[in-house]
Amino acid sequence: MSDAPAIVWFRQDLRLADNPALAAAVATKRPLILLYILDDETPERWRIGGASRWWLHKGLEALGRDIAKKGGVLALRRGVPAEILPELIAASGAGAVYWNRCYEPYAIARDKALKESLAIEVKSFNGALMHEPWEVKTKTGEPYKVFTPYWRAALQLETRAPLPAPRKLPAPPTTISSDALGDWGLLPTKPNWAKTFEPEWTPGEAGAAKALADFIEHKVQAYPESRDMLAGHPTSRLSPHLHFGEISPIQVRAAVDGAVAHQPNLQRGVDKFLSELGWREFSTNLLFNWPTLPDANWREQFNAFPWRDDEAALEAWRRGRTGYPVVDAAMRELWVTGTMHNRARMITASFLIKHLLIDWRRGEEWFWDTLLDADLANNAASWQWVAGSGADAAPYFRIFNPVTQGERYDADGSYVRRWLPALAKLQDEWIHRPWDAPPEVLRAAGVELGRDYPRPIVDHAAARARALAALAEISSGG
DNA sequence: TTTTGAGTTGTTCGA
């Protein structure tokens, strides 16, 4: 066995359990250099966003603690991996580098170049997906473009069992210099707008495991119906943990399958939940096979779509001042908690695209900066899905009515009241359409439209008609 | 090669 140390390069896999690269490195019995590199230069357009930086700081803090408990050390470096890795290899005499794969186009190019240029052994592993994008193909060997057949095919494939966390981690051969996490400036200051994230989230592997256990115990059984309800956190809330790799889909799947083995009545909820993980994999499959997904219309006919340039409307949407309570509540939720309910994402995205006719890429950029779970594949695929420009797109006539959606999925208005205190005293009947409320009702609730809460910035019926006309322009018939 | 059934999450209108 070589005494030359091995480097484990952590990227979007900030965990010790079910970490194939780490497990393989530990199995070599070499001394280990456990490394994270903050690269703010390689991805030019989609470098890590503001909210995600807070999570990254907390996640690295947790990973460092977990590693230390097992006898190892996490080294932090900032810069370009193509410079840092050779330097570290030279300084440490490392004989191997192990990592788990990423699927962003820039990451694929970076890793490919590193594999070619580094003179030592390099091994990459699947740590982020149930199935690699190239493993799920149609009968003719093409990548799937429609979710349902994709997921049906994926379910036919075997998945590996989750790997246990290493019992102990070998120390590095010598002292490896490390940046101080606090010097990276990942946490916001003056103002510390992330302080509202603290009570909502516990970044790190333990926090992820707790969220999963909570989901299985309390939520998964009713998930197929309750998942759509806007209030009360009916979903797993695992997405940021999954993005940063604090838990793997393999672990999640093994846990929910294990629960079904003891409680067969959970099967229905588990199947629905696993299909959501399937969407995550499907999105990665799309990004891998169509690397321009984040930046270009997947359907080229949308290149002719008559988007409007409306900075004021865009800003009203960003800040939750559209005058449609369910939209505004969701945008406030995003701002305050760094996340947004899945259905609320569809409602707000549909509103930006269809009601305001603003380019989906403007929304994609805002979500990228404000979401703790910002993920290039999910973000791009989902925005294009709502726009209708993407794979497996929604029918053109699917334009969410924010009032109907609010009344259906927030019937008692508790979601709106939580995020829009100005409307807290408005009765259920008017909570999703305050502009229709009689003046005395508004007075009694202490609401003056235009002062305490905005009037709608567009009329729904008119906006819907305008969107349908715009879509007709680019249809083959128009 | 051609055919066939199907395609995450909706809304509106009229009976």
Next chain:
DNA sequence: GTCGAACAACTCAAA
């Protein structure tokens, strides 16, 4: 209030 139909045409994936 409830319910079914209409809302385009197209592409996908497998038979």
